[in-house]
Amino acid sequence: MPFITIEMKEGRTLEQKRRLTAEVTRLVSEICEVPEDRVWVFIEDLKSDSFGKGGKLVIDEN
């Protein structure tokens, strides 16, 4: 531990996911004072037809 879960709209590249994993790990390791190899990162893609705000799915936002 710590365990970091990043939920974001689908569509980011593998390269962005690699950067998120590496840099969020470095940051959390530094602030929480734990070795990097004990930090877990999970990335979840949110589909536009499965989430939304203000009563509308993202897919239906103009």
Place this chain on the structure above:
Amino acid sequence: MPFITIEMKEGRTLEQKRRLTAEVTRLVSEICEVPEDRVWVFIEDLKSDSFGKGGKLVIDEN
């Protein structure tokens, strides 16, 4: 906020997801006394081979 996550067996239509998003948002906005545009809804489809009750996966229920 608030954030509402609805996990349900896969198979519902996009129309049902639209209705859930709109009507759950309206209800939570009213009861929690927050504007609708601050209410998030997330819908997760549960696959029948990945969840179950009483020791059986849904896929194996007769």
Place this chain on the structure above:
Amino acid sequence: MPFITIEMKEGRTLEQKRRLTAEVTRLVSEICEVPEDRVWVFIEDLKSDSFGKGGKLVIDEN
């Protein structure tokens, strides 16, 4: 199933939680076409010193 999780800022009354549980259950039961007694609702209180937007914890928002 379905399973509904409602995460919201701490401070709502037990009465509001009762209304949310009853009315969200009725709505989801109707739209998803399942009996009410198969609908689960979970309510999670978010502490103001443990979540935030735009880089600030809610506790630090003026």
Place this chain on the structure above:
Amino acid sequence: MPFITIEMKEGRTLEQKRRLTAEVTRLVSEICEVPEDRVWVFIEDLKSDSFGKGGKLVIDEN
């Protein structure tokens, strides 16, 4: 309830998921002293390009 969620790297067989569901249910039912038919199990497959430890995605581990 209880509700058990098992998150693991993708690739396990349906047979392994069946065994996990049956045997974890039996164990939790016994220890928590609740009937098996009130125990829910959820299995989530983690994709190798979407999680990792020590700053690296599993897909990039040698």
Place this chain on the structure above:
Amino acid sequence: MPFITIEMKEGRTLEQKRRLTAEVTRLVSEICEVPEDRVWVFIEDLKSDSFGKGGKLVIDEN
């Protein structure tokens, strides 16, 4: 990994939580064919005034 989360009504003893952690770990390790020291277990207590089924909070069930 794997990561197992057990959500259950509050009230279980520390001893029950110890048994759950040890025995669920052994079982998952065996079925998923991973060493025990790579299996994580998380136990979450559900408060009776914060979850329910069929439109009623557990606290209000007779």
Place this chain on the structure above:
Amino acid sequence: MPFITIEMKEGRTLEQKRRLTAEVTRLVSEICEVPEDRVWVFIEDLKSDSFGKGGKLVIDEN
């Protein structure tokens, strides 16, 4: 969105949580190319008697 959840052992200071919230938001905003005010951060404290690895609760680790 994006939504970032950080689960870590209880005991970090409010100041650490403030730094995590501010700096993780800045990092994710930059990599995901979204404005900072659309990034949500949630911090969850894990109690030592409620999680563990290798079959032991953290509270029981020597």
